[in-house]
Amino acid sequence: MAILELEHVSVSYDGQRHAVDDVSFSVEEGEIISLVGESGSGKSTLLHCMQGLLPKSAAARGKITLFGENMLELSEDRRRRMRGEQVAMIFQDTGRYMNPIARVGKQFTGYLKLHLDKSREELLELERQMLEKVHLYDVDRVLHSYPFELSGGMRQRVGIAIALSLHPRLLLADEPTSALDVTVQAQVVKELVQLCREECATIILVTHNMGVAAHISDKIGVMQNGKLVEWGSARDVIRHPQEAYTKSLLSAIVELDDEQFLCR
Amino acid sequence: MNQELLKLDQVSKTFRNDKGHAIQAVKEVSFRVMRGHSIGIVGESGCGKSTLARLITGLTPLDAGEILLEGNRICGLSGKAQRQVYRQIQMVFQDPYSAISPRMPVGTFLTEGLVHFGMISRKEAGKEAERLLQMVDLEPQLSQRLPHQLSGGQLQRVVIARAISIHPKLVILDEATSALDVSVQEQILELLVRLQKEYALTYLFIGHDLAVVRSITEEILVMKNGAIVEKLPAKTLVRDAREDYTKQLLSAVFSVREFQEP
Ligand SMILES: Nc1ncnc2c1ncn2[C@@H]1O[C@H](COP(=O)(O)OP(=O)(O)OP(=O)(O)O)[C@@H](O)[C@H]1O
Ligand SMILES: Nc1ncnc2c1ncn2[C@@H]1O[C@H](COP(=O)(O)OP(=O)(O)OP(=O)(O)O)[C@@H](O)[C@H]1O
Ligand SMILES: [Mg+2]
Ligand SMILES: [Mg+2]
Numbered sequence A: 001m002a003i004l005e006l007e008h009v010s011v012s013y014d015g016q017r018h019a020v021d022d023v024s025f026s027v028e029e030g031e032i033i034s035l036v037g038e039s040g041s042g043k044s045t046l047l048h049c050m051q052g053l054l055p056k057s058a059a060a061r062g063k064i065t066l067f068g069e070n071m072l073e074l075s076e077d078r079r080r081r082m083r084g085e086q087v088a089m090i091f092q093d094t095g096r097y098m099n100p101i102a103r104v105g106k107q108f109t110g111y112l113k114l115h116l117d118k119s120r121e122e123l124l125e126l127e128r129q130m131l132e133k134v135h136l137y138d139v140d141r142v143l144h145s146y147p148f149e150l151s152g153g154m155r156q157r158v159g160i161a162i163a164l165s166l167h168p169r170l171l172l173a174d175e176p177t178s179a180l181d182v183t184v185q186a187q188v189v190k191e192l193v194q195l196c197r198e199e200c201a202t203i204i205l206v207t208h209n210m211g212v213a214a215h216i217s218d219k220i221g222v223m224q225n226g227k228l229v230e231w232g233s234a235r236d237v238i239r240h241p242q243e244a245y246t247k248s249l250l251s252a253i254v255e256l257d258d259e260q261f262l263c264r
Numbered sequence B: 001m002n003q004e005l006l007k008l009d010q011v012s013k014t015f016r017n018d019k020g021h022a023i024q025a026v027k028e029v030s031f032r033v034m035r036g037h038s039i040g041i042v043g044e045s046g047c048g049k050s051t052l053a054r055l056i057t058g059l060t061p062l063d064a065g066e067i068l069l070e071g072n073r074i075c076g077l078s079g080k081a082q083r084q085v086y087r088q089i090q091m092v093f094q095d096p097y098s099a100i101s102p103r104m105p106v107g108t109f110l111t112e113g114l115v116h117f118g119m120i121s122r123k124e125a126g127k128e129a130e131r132l133l134q135m136v137d138l139e140p141q142l143s144q145r146l147p148h149q150l151s152g153g154q155l156q157r158v159v160i161a162r163a164i165s166i167h168p169k170l171v172i173l174d175e176a177t178s179a180l181d182v183s184v185q186e187q188i189l190e191l192l193v194r195l196q197k198e199y200a201l202t203y204l205f206i207g208h209d210l211a212v213v214r215s216i217t218e219e220i221l222v223m224k225n226g227a228i229v230e231k232l233p234a235k236t237l238v239r240d241a242r243e244d245y246t247k248q249l250l251s252a253v254f255s256v257r258e259f260q261e262p
Helices: A043-050 A076-082 A104-115 A120-133 A139-144 A152-164 A182-199 A210-216 A234-239 A244-251 B049-056 B079-087 B106-116 B122-135 B140-144 B152-165 B182-199 B210-216 B234-240 B244-251
Strands: A002-012 A018-028 A032-037 A059-066 A087-090 A170-174 A202-206 A219-224 A227-233 B004-016 B022-034 B038-043 B064-069 B089-092 B170-174 B202-206 B219-224 B227-233
Touching: A002 A043, A002 A202, A018 A043, A018 A059, A018 A202, A018 A227, A032 A043, A032 A182, A032 A210, A032 A244, A043 A059, A043 A170, A043 A202, A087 A152, A104 A120, A104 A139, A104 A152, A120 A139, A120 A152, A152 A170, A152 A182, A170 A182, A182 A202, A182 A210, A182 B244, A202 A210, A210 A234, A219 A234, A219 A244, A227 A234, A227 A244, A244 B182, B004 B049, B004 B202, B022 B038, B022 B049, B022 B064, B022 B202, B022 B227, B038 B049, B038 B210, B049 B089, B049 B170, B049 B202, B079 B089, B089 B152, B106 B122, B106 B140, B106 B152, B122 B140, B122 B152, B152 B170, B152 B182, B182 B202, B182 B210, B202 B210, B210 B219, B210 B234, B219 B234, B219 B244, B227 B234, B227 B244
Parallel strands: A032 A202, A032 A219, A087 A170, A170 A202, B038 B202, B038 B219, B089 B170, B170 B202
Antiparallel strands: A002 A018, A002 A059, A219 A227, B004 B022, B004 B064, B219 B227
């Protein structure tokens, strides 16, 4: 069953050019979709509008149906209620969406309290569990820290832990592992896949890491200039890319067995 | 060319919070970089890479040790002397949004330093901003925008362009290309290498993607828990890695190749 359907979605920030240009696709429950593509091609914009998070200045056209609701016409109130348990988002720049002057623990508890009717101790236990899942073991310190006291990758993992904590049915993840070294990245990616498999959650992942996209997704969409230029099973897109742009993406990848040294 | 540009000698930094927790973020780190060379720093999340970078740029005061730029101590300077020195060191931050004031148009941000140091006049700023944008493959019109009106990768490129525009001696790039898709990343890396040759720039390149870090540096330092645990030549990294962590880094890479070749 399709839980998410985009029909001719276009978004413009300035009334002229389209940051997202006539994009259509549908997503089945339990699928992992990766969106890859050029910087500035509209990937973050597309994720934001799926959850109704576009700035006021932006205009969206077309239709986005999520769990049977038309997201582009939904009231702010209904939309807010969908966030958390139904849809959760991991932002590309977690730091910018966190409150810089509140401790991580306070923000985490605040998020959980909106949705769960549990005691402080129970919430704290859940927070600990989630942080350990993303390999943050120094839990007490992390909860007691202000965002700026954490490293970039630690902040990013806090964002992931918060988003996963309510077991959302749809997870929108914008570059969730871009600041993580490969060892942690592998763990986090596993955690995402597990969520998906165990709870039949659906994941839409924006990533520039073609390796991650190839390894975990069922389908891959390639964006360029606001358009979805390629869409297909991960296998097909990686093995038989149709578009020149997809081919160039694949050929620009540097891997360790390459003898590529730019500096000499 | 064969001059030492930067030298760190037993540099340490400990953070303490109000509960008395102490985190030793950087532990007795020593290394040197020659002018015109590039050195890479890799290591797990939270191991102290960004802190080390902030110590070198003077943004965070160090607890112990010494940092020398061209043989001169640069820690603990103040006033004019400090500004003079830190003009020579530019940093591209891991989180580009934190580097730029949310209300400053991109064009102003790009040329502010150039105007301040008298390298161009205020009148020339507009043109120069457009030139810098083109240099990193962005449209000139973006110079009117505010930072949050750019995509993550676009802003990252703006920050890189500004850092190299004033031709500093040392550029510290903290995960500077991590937010970029591979094709733009490739362009930026090539641009960095070209500018390095042109202006004899020295890079300290912090990253988590070993393949990328290796492609633009000569030597790689592996950090763990605040300390440098291994120094490896970029060329023979795969063969020479001894430390467990380095080997893990090498093995955990998600390869696309294995998918392409059935
Ligand atoms: N608030 C805004 N106002 C005006 N233009 C915007 C705004 N946000 C984004 N844009 C523009 O819309 C286009 C798409 O941006 P978006 O952030 O969706 O790209 P992206 O694919 O996520 O890129 P990246 O990989 O660099 O994060 C870009 O050209 C960007 O400059
Ligand atoms: N201002 C601060 N106050 C307290 N602790 C800090 C501060 N800045 C950094 N730390 C701590 O120092 C350690 C090293 O952080 P740093 O940002 O240097 O890591 P990193 O190697 O850059 O990691 P990442 O790859 O995730 O960016 C972390 O445990 C972090 O929480
Ligand atoms: Mg984006
Ligand atoms: Mg860092």
